[in-house]
Amino acid sequence: MNTPVTxxxxxxxxxxxxxxxQTLRVISEGMEQHLYTAHPVLDHGFVRVVDYMGDDAAICQAARVSYGRGTKSVQNDEGLIRYLMRHWHSTPFEMCEVKLHVKLPVFVARQWIRHRTANVNEYSARYSILDREFYIPAPENLAAQSSVNKQGRSEVLEGDEAARVLDLLRQDAMRSYDHYEDMLSQDGQQGLARELARMNLPANIYTQWYWKVDLHNLFHFLRLRADAHAQYEIRAYADALCDIVADWVPAAFGAFRDYRMDAVSLSAGAVSVLKRRLAGETVAQEDSGMSMREWREFQEIWG
Incomplete structure (x- = not known):
């Protein structure tokens, strides 16, 4: 693996x-250890914390609208944070912010940017020449299309088929970058403007950006992207962020894990079925009021 930073x-x-x-502002000892450290992700990517604001106490301070840390204990703060998370009181979590420097493949960036509740500034290929760096999946992450999920993967490719796909990915990436360089103005040729030459590059080339987000919206990102059903490549970044956030705001992340990541949301129909089952009734999909897909998802959790 190449080093992710230049x-x-x-x-x-x-x-x-x-x-x-030296600073007079509140700091998080856990987050201080992550400042400016590039955490490798995928083959050439990374996540690093550039700056942050707030900690667990800042969440409680905002909820109480008080000055300083007050007289409340850490135990009381954790209880308050869990209450806020449990009852979906999101505003206090917006008092914490983090600014990240992320290096990621373009196709991952296009998924990531759908989370619009953040500030983003991306490396511009209009002004600069992109590096010859592409995401090439590890063999264990090469998988066929799922037959039951249009957005998912199925069995891992093996043997000759895996080798064939990897060769195509490498060859296409290198060929497109060769043509990108050929189209740029060089060696006395007039060449093509950078903003046009970039359109020939593949979606697995790496880009970089600064991404600033508050904790509430970061939790929303992690709930979706650190989920087992998320695409592996963006999940790898989300998993790295989970480790960082757990050190930054341990009480808030613990509450988030318990009430969002590892929790289960039930529809009114699912609650009804559970109550009927607890009362001793045998309930089938046909008389559950659920669609076949809802029923399958219900059974995956509750049997």
Whole structure:
């Protein structure tokens, strides 16, 4: 695996980490350990924390609308955070923010950008030339199309078929980048403008951006993208972010895990079926009021 950061970026990171500054603002000791550290994701990608604001106490402070940390104990703060999460009181979580530097394949970025409740500034291929870096899946992540889920994968490709697909991915990526370079203005040729030459590049080329988001909307992102049903590539980034957030706001992340990530949401029909089952009734899909797909999802959880 190649190093995910350039020598220039690593020099900047090293310089920043070696020059700590005193501050009067509240800090999170867990998050301080992540500042400016590039956490590798996929083959060439990374996530790193550039800046952040707030901690668990900031959530409670906003909920109580008080000054400072007050007289409440850590245990009381955790109880309040769990109450806020349990009852969907989201505004206090918006008091915490994080700014991330992310390097990711373009096709992952196009999924990611659908979360519009954030501030984004992306590396511009209109002004700069993109690096020759492409996401090539590891063999264990090459899978056929699912026959029951139009958005999902099925069995992992093996042997000659896996090798054939990997060769095509590499060849197409390299060929398109060769043509990209050929189209740019160089060697005395007039060439094509960068903003036009980039249109020939594949969706697995890497881009970079700064992404700033509050904790409430970051939790929404993680609930969807760290889910087992999410596409593996974006889930890899979400999993890395989960580790960071758990160190940043441990009480809030614990509540989020319990009441969002690992929780189950029930429809009125599902509640009715559960009550009937608890009363000793045998309930089949035909008299449940659920569609076949709803029933299958219900059975996956409740049997």
């Amino acid at each position: 020598p220039e970026q690593q020099a900047e990171i090293d310089n920043l980490r070696e020059s700590p500054r």
